[in-house]
Amino acid sequence: MEKELFETDVxxxxxxxxxxxxxxxxxxxxxxxxxxxxxxxxGGQCAELYPEKPIYDIPGMPSVLGSELVDLxxxxxxxxxxxxxxxxxxxxxxxxxxxxxxxxxxxxxxFKAKVVVIAGGGGSFLPKKPPIKEIxxxxxxxxxxxxxxxxxxxxxxxxxVGGGDSALDWVMNLEEIAKKITLIHRRDQxxxxxxxVKKIFSLIESKKIDFxxxxxxxxxxxxxxxxxxxxxxxEGDIEVGCDSLLPFFGLTMKxxxxxxxxxxxxxxxxxVDTEKFETNEKGIFAIGDINxxxxxxxxxxxxFHEAALMSQQAFRYxxxxxxxxxxxxxxxxxxxxxxxxx
Amino acid sequence: xxxxxFIEFSGAExxxxxxxxxxxxxxxxxxxxxxxxxxxxxxxACATCHVYVDKDWVGKIGEAEEMEKDxxxxxxxxxxxxxxxxxxxxxxxxxxLTVRLPEKQF
Ligand SMILES: Cc1cc2nc3c(=O)[nH]c(=O)nc-3n(C[C@H](O)[C@H](O)[C@H](O)COP(=O)(O)OP(=O)(O)OC[C@H]3O[C@@H](n4cnc5c(N)ncnc54)[C@H](O)[C@@H]3O)c2cc1C
Ligand code: FES
Numbered sequence: 001m002e003k004e005l006f007e008t009d010v011x012x013x014x015x016x017x018x019x020x021x022x023x024x025x026x027x028x029x030x031x032x033x034x035x036x037x038x039x040x041x042x043g044g045q046c047a048e049l050y051p052e053k054p055i056y057d058i059p060g061m062p063s064v065l066g067s068e069l070v071d072l073x074x075x076x077x078x079x080x081x082x083x084x085x086x087x088x089x090x091x092x093x094x095x096x097x098x099x100x101x102x103x104x105x106x107x108x109x110x111f112k113a114k115v116v117v118i119a120g121g122g123g124s125f126l127p128k129k130p131p132i133k134e135i136x137x138x139x140x141x142x143x144x145x146x147x148x149x150x151x152x153x154x155x156x157x158x159x160x161v162g163g164g165d166s167a168l169d170w171v172m173n174l175e176e177i178a179k180k181i182t183l184i185h186r187r188d189q190x191x192x193x194x195x196x197v198k199k200i201f202s203l204i205e206s207k208k209i210d211f212x213x214x215x216x217x218x219x220x221x222x223x224x225x226x227x228x229x230x231x232x233x234x235e236g237d238i239e240v241g242c243d244s245l246l247p248f249f250g251l252t253m254k255x256x257x258x259x260x261x262x263x264x265x266x267x268x269x270x271x272v273d274t275e276k277f278e279t280n281e282k283g284i285f286a287i288g289d290i291n292x293x294x295x296x297x298x299x300x301x302x303x304f305h306e307a308a309l310m311s312q313q314a315f316r317y318x319x320x321x322x323x324x325x326x327x328x329x330x331x332x333x334x335x336x337x338x339x340x341x342x
Numbered sequence: 343x344x345x346x347x348f349i350e351f352s353g354a355e356x357x358x359x360x361x362x363x364x365x366x367x368x369x370x371x372x373x374x375x376x377x378x379x380x381x382x383x384x385x386x387a388c389a390t391c392h393v394y395v396d397k398d399w400v401g402k403i404g405e406a407e408e409m410e411k412d413x414x415x416x417x418x419x420x421x422x423x424x425x426x427x428x429x430x431x432x433x434x435x436x437x438x439l440t441v442r443l444p445e446k447q448f
Contacts, residue, residue: 049387128448163415191412250416
C-alpha cells in the first residue's frame with residue numbers, strides 16, 4: 001500500500017461522541033482536525049452498540065437515540081470540516097521533535113500533528129474471534145475476520161459463518177468469484193436487511209450456495225492451511241471441505257495498540273490530570289471513556305466537558321505565541337463567523 | 343433476595359443472593375463472577391453475557407424475546423438452553439436458578 005502523508009494541527013483517535021465533539025471545541029479555537037477510527041462510520045459505542053436506544057442524560061435533550069446523537073454531532077461539527085479516516089487503526093505514536101508527533105495507521109497513513117487527542121473509548125472495535133480450538137493456527141492463511149481484498153477468494157472454497165448483515169453481504173459479494181460457498185448458521189433465520197435475506201434464500205434454493213444449520217466445532221488442515229471443518233448439527237457432525245473460513249460474529253472492544261504508546265495506564269485506562277486532561281506525554285491528551293482520574297464517570301456528558309478543557313491547552317501547543325480569549329458562541333462575532341451563522 | 347448459582351466453565355461455583363429486579367448479568371458483574379463480559383452493559387447488543395440455563399430451569403424462566411434470539415447469533419456455541427443473562431430478570435420464582443458459563447465470551 002502506498003504511504004499517504006497528512007499534516008494537521010490535531011489528530012483525534014476515535015470518532016465516538018467525545019472525539020466528534022472535540023472537533024467542535026478545537027475548531028472554535030481555530031485548530032484543524034483529522035479523525036481516525038477503525039469503524040467504518042462515526043459514533044463509536046452509540047453507533048455500534050446502541051443506535052436505536054434512547055439516551056436520557058444529555059443536557060437539554062430529554063431523550064435522543066444513539067444514532068440521532070451521532071447525526072446531530074456530525075451536523076454540529078460540519079462547519080469545521082474535519083477529515084475522517086475510517087476503517088483505519090492507529091498503531092503507533094512517535095515523538096518527532098519538541099513540536100510534532102507522528103501517528104501511523106495500519107493502512108499506511110502517516111500524520112504529522114502538534115497535538116494528539118486519544119478519544120478511544122473502550123478501545124478498538126475488532127471482530128470477535130470464535131473460540132474454536134486451534135483457530136489461531138489457521139489465522140495467517142485461512143481464517144479471515146474482515147476482508148480487504150476480495151480477489152484473494154477467487155476460485156476458493158469458502159465457509160462463511162454467521163446470520164447477520166456482514167455474513168450475508170459477503171455471501172452475495174463473493175458468490176460470483178468463489179468456487180463454492182457454504183453458509184453456516186445456527187438457525188434458519190437471519191437477522192439482516194429483508195431484501196438481503198430474500199436473496200440469500202433464493203441462492204440456497206437454486207443451489208448456488210450450500211447452507212448448513214449448525215455450528216463449527218473443529219478445523220482440520222496441515223501447516224496452517226485449512227482443508228475442512230466439522231459442523232455440529234442436530235443430525236450429528238458434518239464434514240465440510242473448504243480452504244477459507246470467514247466467521248462474522250460481530251465486533252467487540254479491545255484496548256488494542258493504545259497499550260503500547262508509553263502512556264501511564266491504570267487498569268487499561270489512560271491516567272490524566274483534571275485541568276487539561278493531558279497524559280504523561282505533553283501534547284497527548286486522553287478524553288472520554290478511555291481516561292481515568294479521581295471521580296471519573298464514563299458518561300458522554302463528562303467526555304464533552306473534558307473536550308472543552310483539553311482544547312484550551314491544545315491551543316497553547318498549536319499557537320504558542322497567541323493569546324487565548326474566552327468567548328461565548330452566542331455573542332462572539334468571531335465565533336459565529338467560524339460557525340457560519342453570522 | 344433470590345439465590346442464583348453460577349458455574350464457571352472450570353467447574354468453580356458461585357452462589358449469590360441477588361435483589362429481585364436485577365438481571366442475572368448484573369448479579370454476576372456486581373459480584374465479580376468471572377466469565378461474563380457484558381460489553382454493552384445489558385443493552386442486548388453484544389452477546390458477551392451468554393449463559394447456559396440449567397435444564398431443569400429452562401421451562402421456568404420463560405422464552406427469550408425475538409431481539410435476544412437474534413443477538414444470540416453473535417454468541418458462540420449456542421445451545422437450546424442458551425440465554426443472554428442481561429435479559430433474565432431475577433424474581434422470587436427463580437430462587438435456586440443455576441446457570442453455566444461458556445468457556446469464553448470471545
Ligand atoms: C448500551 C450502552 C448504553 C449507554 N448509555 C449511556 C447513557 O445513557 N448516557 C451516557 O452518558 N453514556 C452512555 N453510555 C456510555 C457512552 O456510550 C460512552 O461514555 C461513550 O460512547 C464514550 O464515548 P467515547 O467517544 O469516549 O468512546 P467510544 O464511543 O467508545 O468511541 C471510541 C472509538 O475509538 C475507536 N478506537 C479506539 N482505539 C482506536 C485505534 N487505535 N485506532 C482507531 N480507532 C480506535 C473505537 O473503534 C471507537 O469507535 C452507554 C454505553 C452503552 C454500551
Ligand atoms: S450485556 Fe450485552 S447482550 Fe447482554
